Amino acid sequence: MFKQRGLLIVLSGPSGVGKGTVRKELFASPDTNYEYSISMTTRQPREGEVDGVDYFFRTREVFEALIEEGKLLEHAEYVGNYYGTPLDYVNETLDSGRDVFLEIEVVGAAQVREKMPDGLFIFLAPPSLSHLEQRLVGRGTEVLEVIASRVAKARDELEMMDLYDYVVENDEVTKACDRINAIVMAEHCRRERVEERYLAMLEGE
Numbered sequence: 001m002f003k004q005r006g007l008l009i010v011l012s013g014p015s016g017v018g019k020g021t022v023r024k025e026l027f028a029s030p031d032t033n034y035e036y037s038i039s040m041t042t043r044q045p046r047e048g049e050v051d052g053v054d055y056f057f058r059t060r061e062v063f064e065a066l067i068e069e070g071k072l073l074e075h076a077e078y079v080g081n082y083y084g085t086p087l088d089y090v091n092e093t094l095d096s097g098r099d100v101f102l103e104i105e106v107v108g109a110a111q112v113r114e115k116m117p118d119g120l121f122i123f124l125a126p127p128s129l130s131h132l133e134q135r136l137v138g139r140g141t142e143v144l145e146v147i148a149s150r151v152a153k154a155r156d157e158l159e160m161m162d163l164y165d166y167v168v169e170n171d172e173v174t175k176a177c178d179r180i181n182a183i184v185m186a187e188h189c190r191r192e193r194v195e196e197r198y199l200a201m202l203e204g205e
């Protein structure tokens, strides 16, 4: 029996918009049926972060070797560190029919769009740039200089929003999660309808 490949869901948007918060809220729900792809990074773990849970924390040497070997679906350098998505996990999970969820920045998302254009690309947008700055300051994980560089970068990142299938405003976390779940559900329905039509057409031949 033909088994449909899982759906690749890509959540992106500027740093500080709330991608991590929204992703954790989505995965805290027992109804969430997608698998989270743990990224690899060369940045230092923050307090409480665990290797293999939050990220795979690796050296630049190891990371660069994996790029050379083609083991990453995408990668980007972000504020001085590498971030990337291990390719095998994504392919194996999609092949098994399960959906995969990536939470990545916009340069990497554009690479995924090139390589896997049938993914579902969702841009998480802040209500405003000042909301974004407040959130970064409120999180307190970066010094003010780094926050300023992230906000400056966010201006360029916001311009990429029209490359996405959907833009979801993160005004409130639960509302943003509801919107994302609705989009994923609608996309599944669309694919099922397309497949049904396709099979019906083949039978009618």
Ligand SMILES: Nc1nc2c(ncn2[C@@H]2O[C@H](COP(=O)(O)OP(=O)(O)O)[C@@H](O)[C@H]2O)c(=O)[nH]1
Pocket: 013, 014, 015, 016, 019, 020, 039, 040, 043, 074, 075, 076, 078, 083, 084, 085, 103, 104, 105, 106, 107, 108, 109
């Ligand atoms: N391209 C790419 N970006 C990633 C990946 N994993 C995380 N990111 C993004 O890298 C940026 C920095 O992440 P991080 O240092 O954890 O900071 P935070 O997301 O602002 O808490 C964020 O925009 C993440 O979404 C990945 O595998 N690939």
Ligand SMILES: Nc1ncnc2c1ncn2[C@@H]1O[C@H](COP(=O)(O)OP(=O)(O)O)[C@@H](O)[C@H]1O
Pocket: 013, 014, 015, 016, 017, 018, 019, 020, 021, 022, 135, 136, 138, 139, 140, 170, 171, 172, 173
């Ligand atoms: N809808 C929201 N309203 C208010 N604060 C939020 C919202 N979503 C996230 N935050 C806060 O904004 C900060 C940045 O969120 P985070 O998830 O780390 O962003 P990102 O992963 O996009 O860099 C955190 O302190 C988080 O608690």
